[in-house]
Amino acid sequence: MSDNITKKILVLGSRWSGKSLLIKRLEDLCSSSKITNDEFIYTTTTIGKTLTLLKYKRNQTYELHELGASLSSLWKSIYTKSDFDKIIYVIDSTQPWSISFILEQLKEIFEQIPIKSKNILLVFNKANEINSLNKTALAELLDLDSFWKGEMDVIETNARTGMNLSALLEWLIR
Ligand SMILES: Nc1nc2c(ncn2[C@@H]2O[C@H](COP(=O)(O)OP(=O)(O)OP(=O)(O)O)[C@@H](O)[C@H]2O)c(=O)[nH]1
Numbered sequence: 199m200s201d202n203i204t205k206k207i208l209v210l211g212s213r214w215s216g217k218s219l220l221i222k223r224l225e226d227l228c229s230s231s232k233i234t235n236d237e238f239i240y241t242t243t244t245i246g247k248t249l250t251l252l253k254y255k256r257n258q259t260y261e262l263h264e265l266g267a268s269l270s271s272l273w274k275s276i277y278t279k280s281d282f283d284k285i286i287y288v289i290d291s292t293q294p295w296s297i298s299f300i301l302e303q304l305k306e307i308f309e310q311i312p313i314k315s316k317n318i319l320l321v322f323n324k325a326n327e328i329n330s331l332n333k334t335a336l337a338e339l340l341d342l343d344s345f346w347k348g349e350m351d352v353i354e355t356n357a358r359t360g361m362n363l364s365a366l367l368e369w370l371i372r
Pocket residue numbers: 211212213214215216217218219220239241242243244245265266267268288323324325327355356357358359
C-alpha cells in the first residue's frame with residue numbers, strides 16, 4: 199500500500215499575472231473532464247486567499263494556496279503563519295515595467311520564508327503574447343544569475359493557450 203502525500207504550495211505573484219487561471223488549468227490537467235481548447239475560462243480578482251486541492255494519481259494531494267495581489271500588503275501576515283513545501287511566483291511577461299517591484303518582493307519573501315531556492319519556481323506567464331518579453335530578457339532584468347546563482351527554476355507558460363502546463367505540473371510533483 200502506498201503512502202498518501204500532501205504538499206503545501208504557496209502561489210504568489212503580481213496582479214492579473216494569471217495565478218488563478220494557471221490553477222484552474224492545473225486542476226483541469228489533473229481531472230478527467232477536460233476543458234476544450236476553445237473554451238474561455240473566467241477568473242475574478244482573488245480577494246484574500248483561496249485554497250485549491252489538486253489530486254494527482256491516487257495518493258498525492260497538492261494544496262495550492264493563492265494569495266491575491268490586491269491584498270499583497272497582508273501577504274507576510276498570512277505566509278509566515280504556515281510552512282510551505284514549495285512556492286510558485288507568477289510574473290506577467292507583458293509587464294516588464296513592474297520587474298523592479300517584483301525583484302524587491304521576491305527578496306523579501308526569500309528572507310521571510312525559510313525555503314531553499316530550488317523549491318521556488320518563477321513562472322513567466324502570458325508568454326508568446328505579442329507584447330511579452332522572453333525568458334532570457336526577463337531573467338536578465340530580474341538579475342537571476344547573480345542574485346540566485348541560477349538556482350531558481352523558471353518556466354514560461356501561457357495559461358490561455360495551455361502552453362507548458364504539463365511542465366508546471368511536473369515541477370510541482372517532482
Ligand atoms: N492573454 C493571456 N491572458 C491571460 C493569461 N493568463 C491569465 N490571463 C488573463 O489575465 C487576467 C487575470 O488572470 P487571473 O488568473 O485572474 O490573475 P491573478 O494573478 O489570479 O490576479 P489576482 O487574483 O488579482 O492577484 C484574466 O483576464 C486572465 O484570463 C495568459 O497566459 N495570456
